[in-house]
Amino acid sequence: MAAAxxxxHQKVLRLYKKSLRHIESWCIFRDKYSFYACLLRARFDENKHEKDMMKATMMLKAGEEEFWANQHPQPYLFPDSPGGTSYERYECYKVSDKVKCTYQYFYHLEEKEKKKKLLWSFLFIVQNFGRKTLPYISGTRFSLVHLCCCTFTSHYFKEAMNPKCFCTRAE
Structure with a gap:
């Protein structure tokens, strides 16, 4: 099947995103990047409502030529993106779905252990740094409301391991 x-519109959006990424590579400081990003956005917004497709296509071509002339010689690439330093680095360590289905019990235990470690790290942070630091912790499966308003008891540990646990207590 041939690709569409x-x-x-998609070409313009991709040009805009590429241009922003290259501006990010040119500008080290965030305030300078924000300034040039606003200027770039203004240039794109000037011609947003162009009805003549011939003129719009010519502007797109001119924009791509300008991008090509001004692109960064060594743009920043995210490590996991294609061309990045660790792209597909850990592919050989990934387990196939067939193996996961065969050994479901062990993967279930592993997930429980991950939850326990996460919970213990939260407890450590709360005990050593107080509850004010909790809103700054992200990337977890536990709700911060649940952690803030529940008491840390053995009952809580049982409930935290249960994904159906919903906190009803208010502080």
Whole structure:
């Protein structure tokens, strides 16, 4: 099956995103990057409502040529993106779905252990740094409301391991 052609709108969006990424590579400081990003956005917004497709296509071509002339010689790449330093680095360590289905019990235990470690790290942070630091912790499966308003008892540990646990107590 052949891939679909990109629409003019998609090409413009991709040019805008590429341009922003290269501005990010040129500008080290965030305030300078924000300034140039606003200027770039203003240039794109000037011609946003262009009805003549021939003129719009010519502007897109001119924009791509300008991008090519001004692109960064060594742009920043995210480590896990194609061309990044660790792209597909850990692919050989990933377990196939067939193996996971065969050994479901062990993967279930592993998930429980991950939850326990996460909970113990939260307890350590709360005991040593107080409850004010909890809103700054992200990337977890536990709700911060649940952690803030529940008491840390053995009953809580049993409930925290249960994904159906919903906190009803208010502080």
């Amino acid at each position: 052609y990109l629409t003019h």
